[in-house]
Amino acid sequence: MTGFALRTTGLVRRFGDLRALDEVYLDIPYGQVVSLVGPSGCGKSTLLRCLTYLDPPDDGFIEVGGDWLGRERLSNGTIRRRSRRDIDRVRRKIGMVFQALNLWPHMSVLDNLSVAQRVALGRSEAEAESRARALLDRLRISEIADAFPGQISGGQQQRVAIARAMAMDPEILLFDEPTSALDPELVGEVLRLLKEFAQSGMTMLVVTHELAFARDVADRLLFMDRGRILADGPPQQVITQTRDRRVRDFFDKVTAFHPKFMQAAAETEDES
């Protein structure tokens, strides 16, 4: 165990000449809630796709709970590509909640939560079902266990997607803009839910545009642009005190729409 739920070393992903990820170094200790922001096209989604190995990185290393995902570096320095089976095994330690949720429409909610437990973790049907029901209870949606994804509301679908990822007992949960597909009144509900998880000690990496979430819930805020992490630190400090011009520009634009942040932004201007 490295003590980190997730660690990346020099992660690179190229698309032709473009370096979508340009040597990303990231350590996330257990229990930390990290929020990742940045302008669109900055590499946030690419980073999540690399971390889930849907889009394997061209270079660099990923460790999940001390286990190498994809390529491993042995203690004597040699680098080895891991087998597909190993990749699938380590992948299970990362829970991903997609922006489009991608629930499986042909299965009941209960099956959405239990099928992967059975076929990928080898849990018995009873075991998988009781884990699924416990999660549905915890997310206060136990009444929809037998419904199909097409029959439930957007907010409920969001909870099912979260529960599906959590059912695998991952070391870390990744969220790709969890509130972007929701009605405004549901946004607060999902953010409260994430806050609850945060308080229960769940390790999370959340790509979000909700600065309120970043400020109130996250322990740490990362700002990314052009494939690099430009700022990393306690949210309030990153939002108000970063000097880098690109970071500054972004937060000035975003906070301009949020009255609560106006003051903070103004203070920074006074300082400079």
Place this chain on the structure above:
Amino acid sequence: MTLDPTVITDYWPLFVQGAFLTLRLAAIAFVGGMLIGAVCAALSLLNIGPVRAVITVYLALMRGIPFIVIVFLVHFGLPAFGMRTPAIVTGTVALTLFAGAYYVEIIRGAVEALPKGQWESARAIGMSPVAAARHVIVPQIISPSIPPIVNCTMTMIKESSVLSAITVSELTYQGLIVQGNTFAPFEVFITVALIYWAITMLFHMLAQAYDRRFGASTGRSSRMSPIAARYLSIDGKSGT
């Protein structure tokens, strides 16, 4: 004009033999074609360059050449390479390859029509490719594939009549024999037409029964809008 029923009463064993051979040809071509369809669709979705190229050429040939020409090519081509196979064998092989090519396109199309996220979420959660295909992809393509597969199979059943041209003694061939003996083409081909119609209808009804049994719960009800689903479900659960 008058119809002569003795054509049928005297020669019915030939019609029955022909009909059974047509059924057998169609059944083999259906099963073999679906196997080809599933395997080739899976292989071409894996996107391995050379494999995909071979499949593309196969599809282009089967879909770009008239079936009767394919049959002649196989039937007269194989002996040129020293392979002498009976007409029934070359005929069955040609029909299977022909149907298979269309099934490949149907299955591949149905998979490609699914949102990419379905596959990705199954893989990201840690399912192996086989498990993802079995639990997430295949159940979702069955219902949308049934109508085009039924269509294509009915065409294939009818195209099997072309095999009469290389002396495969299926229904049309037997019809030609009876006609040669009786000089009553109209009676003969009305009978042949009715038998073909009965065979294709039988297949159509089997497919509909299958769709009702297995298609409904895996597709339509779960793809309805939430409101439609709620109002159309009688037991409050719907689809199960």
